[in-house]
Amino acid sequence: MMISVVIAKPLELKIFEKEINGELALMEQEAFARQKEVISDQFVAQKAALQAEIAVLKEENNQKAAKRDELARIAQQEADGTGGTGKRNPGPIYQIKKADAEQMEAELNELRANNNRLITQKEQMLATLAADEQQKISDLKLAAMDGPAARLEALDRLSQQSTAIWYANLFVLLLFIVVETSPIIVKLISQKGPYDYELEKKEYQHEASFYEDRAALHDEIKKKSEAMAEREKNFVEERMNIKLDQT
Structure with missing residues (x-):
């Protein structure tokens, strides 16, 4: 039985050599993709942290700009009489509200200058990380899979994917089992000589x-x-x- 298995496998590998070569190419691509994923995973946490920090800085800018816009709107309504006292008169109340809006504009400009500088730095850090990641991926080499173990694995994968190949492998094995055991069977069923x-x-x-x-x-x-x-x-x-x- 073991002799049949040992003899049958090389024949199976030869019969399905073309299909096995195609499956080996696919296995090489899968292994390469797994290596790329491992490298990318090394940068995920750092990139996510920087992206979160950039989002916080941009949100601070947006919130400050919204407050500036709200104060400017209130001052304008006071000036044209559509809000506040309801009188169209840029009087002292308007001046106060306008000053509030201008103060908020100054704070916004200062905040934007600081935050935009930080955003630029963090975006540069992201670009550096992306370049490092790409460099490591570029340094990867597609590992050739052509050994006996890889070919047996490819044949096993093909057998699981294709019923026809599975039955073909089975018939080849059964053929060698019959050849191996036929002398014993003939001996058992034949008359004495x-x-x-x-x-x-x-x-x-x-x-x-x-x-x-x-x-x-x-x-x-x-x-x-x-x-x-x-x-x-x-x-x-x-x-x-x-x-x-x-x-």
Whole structure:
């Protein structure tokens, strides 16, 4: 069984070589994309933090501009009589409201100057990060996948994607299993021939010789045991006779 698998796989790789090469190219692109993603992930946190800081600065500018616009609108309404006292007269109240609007305009200009400078710095930092990220990605090399393990993986992926390829692989494997096991199957279903009878005869002779040798060995051991028992018996009788003579 294992021999069939070992022999079948190289044949499968050869049969589907064209499809495997295409799948290997796709696997190389996927590996390259994963490497790019790993590099991009290294810059995500820094870029997100800078973008958030820029958004906060721009929102401060917008909120200050909205307050300036509101104060300017109130001053204008006081001047044309559409709001405030309802009188069309740029009097002292208008002057106060106009001064408030002008003060807010000055604050806005100062805030914008400071925030825009910070925004420019942070945008430059973002550009530097983007350049670093792009440089690292440019330094990446498309790793060639052409080894046996990669080809086996590509074949496995193709088998999962295509039912036809899966069945083709199965049939190739079954073919080699049949070739490997056919002598055994033929032997099991065929009748005995002269060789089988001769082999059976040799086996029987060998088994008979084994039992003959075993019986001879057993008989020899038995004789030795009996001889030893006889010597022990004679020795005991001799000792007893000696004692009787002494008395």
